Structures are given as structure tokens and as C-alpha cells.
Amino acid sequence: ATADLRIFLDTARGVAREAGALIRAAFDGRSHAIDFKETNAADLVTQTDRAVEDLCLRRLAEAFPEHAFIGEETTSAAAPAARTALGDRPTWIIDPVDGTMNFCHGFPFTAVSIGLCIGRRPVVGVVFNPILDQLFHAAEGLGAFVETPAGTQALPLSPAAVPPTLTTALLATEYGAGKEPHVLEPKIATIRRIVTRPVAGRGIRSVGSAALSMCLVAEGSVDAYYEAGIHAWDVCAGIVIVREAGGVAVNWTPPAGAAAVADEPIDVMARSVLCVRGVKGAATGSQAAAQAALVGQLRA
Numbered sequence: 001a002t003a004d005l006r007i008f009l010d011t012a013r014g015v016a017r018e019a020g021a022l023i024r025a026a027f028d029g030r031s032h033a034i035d036f037k038e039t040n041a042a043d044l045v046t047q048t049d050r051a052v053e054d055l056c057l058r059r060l061a062e063a064f065p066e067h068a069f070i071g072e073e074t075t076s077a078a079a080p081a082a083r084t085a086l087g088d089r090p091t092w093i094i095d096p097v098d099g100t101m102n103f104c105h106g107f108p109f110t111a112v113s114i115g116l117c118i119g120r121r122p123v124v125g126v127v128f129n130p131i132l133d134q135l136f137h138a139a140e141g142l143g144a145f146v147e148t149p150a151g152t153q154a155l156p157l158s159p160a161a162v163p164p165t166l167t168t169a170l171l172a173t174e175y176g177a178g179k180e181p182h183v184l185e186p187k188i189a190t191i192r193r194i195v196t197r198p199v200a201g202r203g204i205r206s207v208g209s210a211a212l213s214m215c216l217v218a219e220g221s222v223d224a225y226y227e228a229g230i231h232a233w234d235v236c237a238g239i240v241i242v243r244e245a246g247g248v249a250v251n252w253t254p255p256a257g258a259a260a261v262a263d264e265p266i267d268v269m270a271r272s273v274l275c276v277r278g279v280k281g282a283a284t285g286s287q288a289a290a291q292a293a294l295v296g297q298l299r300a
């Protein structure tokens, strides 16, 4: 029910603020002891990732002891058989520091990302960048907002016309931590296609945080973002924020026999995402067609 979503959202906002204070206090540039996951030199983890995840799991479990939890660091450290599978009961999906590499290098795009799935569907999302002091939040049916020291604004920030075609789009993507050929090759092929005339998109940005890239789509600063190889904790919260701002969020790899893009469900465990900006409540015909066209061009 909506009242429950409001409680879940408000609790997650409080936890994100508390977690963000830990990130902010530790954000001092280059003094972090770094560990590497699964011998991957681009997949970093610090004491702050672990401390923030512990805090989030503790606070949310105190508030909602009957819920399930999936955290990036807990999951990465567990043997595959001991990892929590996403089921139908309410499940919090947490990335304590999304943009860990940015955090380690002092690049100010780093955020705690807290999402909630019910029946495997993302319904609450909070993404807090404590360095730039921007807290993005959304819950299904309640809209998407950003809180800054200047106040709270609904998303998107400047409701522009329908999303553009690829040739006039500003896009965001990442090379990502995973360098396996089956993950990297399609990304490189798509970037090559996007930057090659005559189709060419206007530009490509890589900010180093999937969650914040999705918030850029929700606020309308970039037109679309896609990535493969990411995990549920990178995208769960962002999916809700994009959708509640009027955008679409689907898997980059299309599901078999998919319905129209506007009705396509997303599988948060499927390791890919593609989202396109929009305006909530806009004359849906032309907006939905433009969103579907851009989704098609970026998937091709």
C-alpha cells in the first residue's frame, strides 16, 4: 500500500543520510587501503564500503526485521551458495558506495544506493551523493525528487520536450569493472556505432557510478544511459527514480518476446540496464514512441 511505501521511503532516506555522513567523513582523496574483488584490478573495495553496508543493513533490519537484504559487499564476500537470491518478499538491495573508484580517487561522483523490491519489482529508491549533497528519491506512485541544500525539486528538473533521436542525444555509459569479453565487446561495439557518422550521438559521458548516471537521466541532464555487467545493487534504486520521473528503465539485453518498451518489465538480477529520460504524465503517445525508438537504437 502507498502508506507502507511512504514509510519504507522515509526510513531509507534517513539511513542514506546517516550512511552518507560516513562516506563524506572518509572522502579525503587518496588515502584508502584498497582491496580487490575476485582478483579484478578494477573492482575496488574499501573499509568505507564495508562500514557503510554494515550500517545500512543494521538500520534497515532494525526497522523491518521481516524483510530480506542483498548488499554488495556481503554478497561479494559470500560463497555463491550462501548468497541471498531475490525472491518475492520485500528485499532491500544496497550498494554502500556506488562509484568506489571515484571515492578512492577523490572524484566527487560517489553515492550510497538503497533500493527495495517487492515481488521482485523495484518500488523504492534512494541515491545520496554526500559530496555534492544531492539526495535523489522515489517510490512507486509517489514521484521522484532531489533534495539539495537549496530545497526539494521534482524530477525531471527542466521538463524538456520528448527525448531526442540518437543523433541529438547526450548519452552515458561505462566500461565497467567487468572486463570479460562477452561483457566488454558489446559495449565497445555500441560505443563505436554511436560515435561513427552518420548515426552518431552527440556525446558520451562516463561518470563512474551507475546509480548517479541513472539520476542524471531522471533529472534530464543526459538522455539515456546503458550498461552491461552491472549488478542489482548498482541499479535497483535508480530504476525507481528514472521511472517515477517519467523515464523508461529496461534491461539493455532485451527479454525474449518482449512487449512494448513502455510495458516491459525489468529483471534487476539480469546484469544490464538501459534507461531513457522522460517527463511524468507527458502526452504519452509521442513520448513513448521517442523513448522506444531510442531504446531500439541503443540496443541494436
Ligand code: IPD
Residues within 6 Å of the ligand: 043, 044, 072, 095, 097, 098, 099, 100, 101, 174, 175, 176, 177, 178, 207, 208, 209, 210, 211, 227, 229, 230, 234
Ligand atoms: C560500479 C559503478 C560503475 C559501473 C561498475 C560498477 P561500484 O559500482 O556503478 O559505474 O561501471 O560496473 O561496478 O563497484 O563502485 O559499487
